[in-house]
Amino acid sequence: MESIINPPRDPNTLSNYNNWVSTHVTANLDILFDQQKLVGNVIHKFKSITNGESQDIILDTNHLDIGEIKVNGKQSEWELLPRLEPYGTGLKIKLDSPVALNETVEVDISVKTTEKCTALQWLTPAQTSNKKHPYMFSQCQAIHARSIFPCQDTPDVKSTFDFNITSPLPVISSGLHVGKSASAARPGHYLYQFHQKVPIPSYLFALASGDIVEAKIGPRSVVATSPDKLEECKWELEADTEKFINAIEKIVYPYAWGEYNVLVLPPSFPYGGMENPIFTFATPSIISKDRENVDVIAHELSHSWSGNLVTNASWEHFWLNEGWTTYLERRILAAIHGEPYRHFSAIIGWKALVDSVEHYGHDHEFTKLVVDLKGKDPDDAFSSIPYEKGFNFLFHLENLVGKDKFDKFIPHYFTTFKGKSLDSYEFKTTVLDFFSSDAEASKLLNDFDWEKWFYSPGLPPKPDFDTSLVDVVYELAGKWRTFSESGFIPKESDIKGLMANQIVVFLEQVLLFEKPLTPDQSQLMGQVYGFAKSENVEVSNLYLQVGLKAGDRSVIEPTTDLLGRIGRMKFVRPLYRGLQKLDRPIAIETFEKYKDFYHPICRAMVEKDLFGKKNA
Incomplete structure (x- = not known):
């Protein structure tokens, strides 16, 4: 581990990973939907990277219920250190004697998650698309794995993983599936086993369980989702997935993970996608019925090299x-x-x-390429x-x-x-x-x-981009900018033949107008161009932002409706900001109505947007 230096270069972990590194993790966990908990034990194989200087192993935890801990099969003393926000609680495990350089110890920790776990979202049947079964999924990036199991929750340490997960419903994880068998201990439950032979950091630990079925979308790829959504997900992804893999293999080198699969999650997932190895976790907003939002898959696939391997x-x-x-x-x-x-x-x-x-301010620390996160939450x-x-x-x-x-x-x-x-x-x-x-x-x-x-904070120098695909929409936006003076009459043919992403650029240009559209102009745009009825959420959310900025109260109802159907922060946060400027009481009322639908990460970020920022 020549990349580890002393002191640790990651300020967002409490673990002493400059003394020990976890080389393999076995996670034996039961998914208890009725209690909304994971229960079981996690076994770490730790290697000493100092010459017997430390007899303690310190791990990251956050709101975990920890039972007994064994070191090399014998019960060990342990203690929870004082809590340190926003990083949780250090777990200090005492060893009987010093361990020589490169020697290993096995640490077995009994653990239960709690209702304060920030990495897991538990959905009731009503929150899923076919409303038949509960659902659970994880989101561990950036520092949320520590709320599932004690670990070295830093991207500077990578381990191989075995997952042994018991559930009454199908399970997906960030490992290759190696077996399924009936659980002897829990009738009606199955043990799902996965192995991840490529070392991964803790933030790529991933689990999902629910009413999930699969269909092939390529020679080394499947899509997994709810049965009622399977056909439309298959259609959306089968044309491009293998093309994307072939293209990037020519740019970098061959794909290292065996399979590349996509899990299309319920709508409360807070990101466009999460690059969990083997199975990208993706937002249902990519299912636009026009194959125009699959760029997200090109992005998450690229993470198989940048992020997951390097x-x-x-x-x-x-x-x-x-x-x-x-x-x-x-x-x-x-x-x-x-x-x-x-x-x-x-x-x-x-x-x-x-x-x-603009949101942070041109001099803000978080607008730098390399940021200072000492004492800060990376999510901020x-x-x-x-x-x-x-x-x-x-x-x-x-x-x-x-x-x-x-x-x-x-x-x-x-x-x-x-x-x-x-x-x-x-x-x-x-x-x-x-x-x-x-x-x-x-x-x-x-x-x-x-x-x-x-x-340097703020914007870098703007490159000289090829504008050939945007000139046509810049020209159309110019006509709307001078709408009042020029007598421009919009027609449906204005946008004929444009890709959805070109319409996105057009709407972004309209949002940049120093003088917003009037409410009447906003309504006219939605009616003539059909934006108000678009099934492509990339288009519809921007049109709603245009309407909110224009003071067009007719978009309030479709905005609050969309905020109750999608939990992706890319859409949710700007829509709440726009709604708050037009009608703050409705923004707050909408958030109160839907906050339990949102993932904990999204909920926390919207709370900061609406009620004051800790990160300013």
């Missing part, structure tokens, strides 16, 4: 996960749709970057900035040295750090080393202002 050492360097993934996602799109589409996607991303910088820093500022950094480097040269660096980088975690300084060193034999590129990179890119 990982940021701490959340302060989150751009190494998300900036690289956004870059690779757009390279996939370029390989399939052509280079102008990559630029088109980057233009959409630039708007998201501008919005995030979550925004499009690491994605889009990270992408623009890599795109800038690509343009600086030339695309052909940068293309050779990509597989070198992912080979150098395969199975490891790194920080931004190691990334910089790797770039400089790789290009050191190329005099021209080496001079450009040594003269490059790395410090400014890493540490």
Whole structure:
């Protein structure tokens, strides 16, 4: 573990992972839907990476009910250290004697989750699409695995995993399925077994259980979802999944995880997707019935290399996960749709970057590429900035040295750090080393202002994007901007032949107008262009934001309706912000009505948006 340094470089863990590293975890857990708990034991194999200096192992926990702990089969003394917000409680396990360098110990911990667990969402049958069975799923990124089991909850440590999960309903995890058998101890329940042979950090520990069925969407891929949604999910994903895999394998190197599958979750899932290995967990908002929102799959697939194989050492360097993934996602799109589409996607991303910088403020710590998270909750820093500022950094480097040269660096980088975690300084060193034999590129990179890119808040320099796919919608937006003076009459044919993502750019341009539309103009746009009835939530949510900004009270009801049907933060947070500006009492009433529908992470972020920010 040459990447581990002393003291630990991750400020968001309480574990002493500079003394010990978990090399393998076996999770034996029962899913108890009636109690909304996971119950069982977790066995860690720890390796000492100091020469007998420490007799204690300290792990991260958060609101866990811990039973007995055994070390090498013998009962051990343990204690919970004083709670430290926002990181939870350190669990200190005492060893009888020092352990020599590279020697291992086995630690067996009995554990139950509690109602304060932030990583699990338990859904009643009424909260699922077919309303027949309960459902449970996990979301451990960034620091929520510690609320499921005691662990070294840092991306700087990677372990192999065995999952032995008992449930009355089908189970999916972030491992390859290796067996299913009837449970002797629990009639009507089955033991589902999975193995993850590629070492992963704790935040990629993933479980889901519910009324789940599967269908093939490619030679190495299935989609899993509720039976009533299976056919539409299969149709949405079967055309592109294998194409995406083939495209990125040519850019980096072959897929390392065996299968690439997609679990389409119930609508309260807070993200577009979560890159859990083997099974991407995805929002149902990608099911738009036009195959226009599957870019999310290109993104989550790209994480199989950036994030899952090559990982940021701490959340302060989150751009190494998300900036690289956004870059690779757009390279996939370029390989399939052509280079102008990559630029088109980057233009959409630039708007998201501008919005995030405006939200925090141009001088805010969280608008930097490398952020300071000491004492802070990484969730508070979550925004499009690491994605889009990270992408623009890599795109800038690509343009600086030339695309052909940068293309050779990509597989070198992912080979150098395969199975490891790194920080931004190691990334910089790797770039400089790789290009050191190329005099021209080496001079450009040594003269490059790395410090400014890493540490300057606010927006980076805007690249010169190819606008060929956006010019048509910029022109249409211009007509709406001068609507009152020009006598422009909108027609359905204005948007004929446009992709959904082009309509997204058009609506984003309208949201940027210094003088918002009038309520009448907003209603006219929705009626003539059909935005008010769109089944593509990427389009409908932006149209609702336009209406809220215009003061069009006719969009309040469809806004509150959408807020009760989707829990993806990308849509939920801006809609609440817009609704609050138009009618704060309705925004608060809507949140109170639906807050139990939202995932705990989403609920906490909306509470900060509505009732005051701890992260400002």
